[in-house]
Amino acid sequence: MIVLEYILLIGLIVCAIAAPLCKRLLAAVIVYMAFSLMMAVLWSLLQSPDLAITEAAVGAGVTSILFFLTLKKVHALKGTHDE
Amino acid sequence: MSKKIDETSGWLQRFAAWVDGDREPPDRTLLVMERRPHRDFRPTEEEFERREKDRLRKFFNWYPIAATVICVVMAAILLTTVMNMPGFGDEDNPINNEVSERYLEHGAEETGSENVVTAMIIGYRGFDTLGESCVLFLAVAAVMILLLRDEKNTTGRELHQLEREEAGAREHADLILQQVAKVLTPFIFLFAIYVLLNGETSPGGGFSGGTILGAGVILFSAAFGVQRTQRFMNRRTYSVVRTFGLMLYAVLYGIYIFIGANGLPNHLAGMILLIDLAVGLVVACTMYGFYALFSRGEI
Amino acid sequence: MLSDIIQNRYAVTAVILFGIGFTNLMLQQNLLRKVIGFNIMDSAIFMLLASLGYIDGGVAPIVGDRGFDPLYINPIPSGLVLTGIVVSVSITAFSLALIQRIYRRYGTIEMRELLDRAKKEDD
Numbered sequence: 271m272i273v274l275e276y277i278l279l280i281g282l283i284v285c286a287i288a289a290p291l292c293k294r295l296l297a298a299v300i301v302y303m304a305f306s307l308m309m310a311v312l313w314s315l316l317q318s319p320d321l322a323i324t325e326a327a328v329g330a331g332v333t334s335i336l337f338f339l340t341l342k343k344v345h346a347l348k349g350t351h352d353e
Numbered sequence: 354m355s356k357k358i359d360e361t362s363g364w365l366q367r368f369a370a371w372v373d374g375d376r377e378p379p380d381r382t383l384l385v386m387e388r389r390p391h392r393d394f395r396p397t398e399e400e401f402e403r404r405e406k407d408r409l410r411k412f413f414n415w416y417p418i419a420a421t422v423i424c425v426v427m428a429a430i431l432l433t434t435v436m437n438m439p440g441f442g443d444e445d446n447p448i449n450n451e452v453s454e455r456y457l458e459h460g461a462e463e464t465g466s467e468n469v470v471t472a473m474i475i476g477y478r479g480f481d482t483l484g485e486s487c488v489l490f491l492a493v494a495a496v497m498i499l500l501l502r503d504e505k506n507t508t509g510r511e512l513h514q515l516e517r518e519e520a521g522a523r524e525h526a527d528l529i530l531q532q533v534a535k536v537l538t539p540f541i542f543l544f545a546i547y548v549l550l551n552g553e554t555s556p557g558g559g560f561s562g563g564t565i566l567g568a569g570v571i572l573f574s575a576a577f578g579v580q581r582t583q584r585f586m587n588r589r590t591y592s593v594v595r596t597f598g599l600m601l602y603a604v605l606y607g608i609y610i611f612i613g614a615n616g617l618p619n620h621l622a623g624m625i626l627l628i629d630l631a632v633g634l635v636v637a638c639t640m641y642g643f644y645a646l647f648s649r650g651e652i
Numbered sequence: 653m654l655s656d657i658i659q660n661r662y663a664v665t666a667v668i669l670f671g672i673g674f675t676n677l678m679l680q681q682n683l684l685r686k687v688i689g690f691n692i693m694d695s696a697i698f699m700l701l702a703s704l705g706y707i708d709g710g711v712a713p714i715v716g717d718r719g720f721d722p723l724y725i726n727p728i729p730s731g732l733v734l735t736g737i738v739v740s741v742s743i744t745a746f747s748l749a750l751i752q753r754i755y756r757r758y759g760t761i762e763m764r765e766l767l768d769r770a771k772k773e774d775d
């Protein structure tokens with residue numbers, strides 16, 4: 271269990287460094303999504319299942335959807351029509 | 354823009370003008386300098402622009418260095434502080450004091466909720482959560498102010514493009530998304546309702562259940578389009594449900610004040626459940642409202 | 653030193669994450685990346701709070717029929733963080749909405765271009 275903890279903590283730091291360094295904004299948002307998901311697992315390790323449920327639904331779900339929609343609105347997604 | 358607002362006009366008009374930002378100070382001599390100081394040297398346009406650009410460039414040269422220094426210094430200070438904190442996971446840490454002990458020992462019998470986190474959020478610190486729900490309510494209102502479409506801020510081209518996009522989405526509906534959503538949506542709703550209603554005995558409660566419920570509605574709306582979502586969630590239902598949730602919470606807390614504000618007693622059976630439901634409705638509506646406003650600009 | 657870090661691993665990680673997030677918030681030119689940095693800061697603070705309430709060998713604070721026999725973790729930080737997470741979503745949504753409006757008005761979300769264009773319009 272302690273090994274998993276270390277892997278997750280290091281993974282969090284790696285994701286946090288990587289997320290804003292990604293060249294494409296879409297990749298940055300997806301890495302941030304992975305960050306949130308790791309956070310959710312970490313919270314269940316910290317014995318707070320309430321937080322884990324909320325974070326999984328909020329961080330990886332709703333926040334990312336909002337980011338994607340904003341990306342679409344500011345024309346930062348490839349494959350959408352730019353006029 | 355500057356309408357002449359004088360003392361004689363009604364307070365409503367003056368208030369409206371103040372909100373619009375074009376109120377003129379009643380006593381102008383106080384706030385407006387009577388005469389500008391004479392300036393001998395007036396830079397030409399190019400000179401001015403060059404100087405401004407120079408200033409901006411200088412700012413952008415120095416800003417990263419200063420920001421990095423601030424960040425590093427702050428991280429170092431925090432790191433040294435953290436090193437001196439009491440050990441992680443120790444039972445005798447100062448944070449584990451009599452408050453949490455009392456919650457753990459008496460929470461179940463005093464509030465009727467076996468999950469102490471729910472008992473704390475809804476029972477002991479319910480006012481905190483009431484303010485929280487108000488914050489969510491206001492957040493949706495703020496996003497509405499920014500993104501809601503109406504005749505004033507929408508051009509015909511935008512409207513046209515939106516219509517075209519919707520038509521395109523209807524024609525080329527994503528088959529994978531629809532099939533997956535068809536299978537998953539009932540289970541998501543079921544799980545959301547389970548989490549929402551079982552906040553007393555298992556992990557979950559208003560916030561978790563509400564977000565899952567909102568995510569389920571979002572998935573449904575993304576897969577099957579606006580029309581089918583608006584069958585059960587149009588603008589009117591949305592605002593009614595949202596306000597109803599907050600009002601239910603406020604009324605229940607009014608009762609709570611009335612009976613002494615000493616924790617919700619467990620002889621009012623189902624109180625925690627009702628408040629959880631109210632919070633869940635508010636949170637779910639918030640999540641769906643964000644999605645709808647971001648994607649279409651209307652609910 | 654190393655034993656200190658291992659002892660307080662959650663807090664140290666939280667501080668590092670906070671530093672990364674803050675650096676992003678101040679140094680990135682793109683507004684969306686700034687918001688991501690802000691969210692990372694949020695998560696770091698929540699993690700510090702939640703790790704403070706943890707007790708070794710404790711279980712989640714659901715007092716069933718087990719009575720007070722097993723060791724429970726501290727429920728207070730969990731409750732505080734739970735409300736904080738939901739509020740952080742609303743803050744994110746609000747800032748993203750502001751970014752959309754900025755894009756609609758100025759046509760860019762890069763800080764430098766934005767300042768240039770805003771200045772040009774002022775003159």
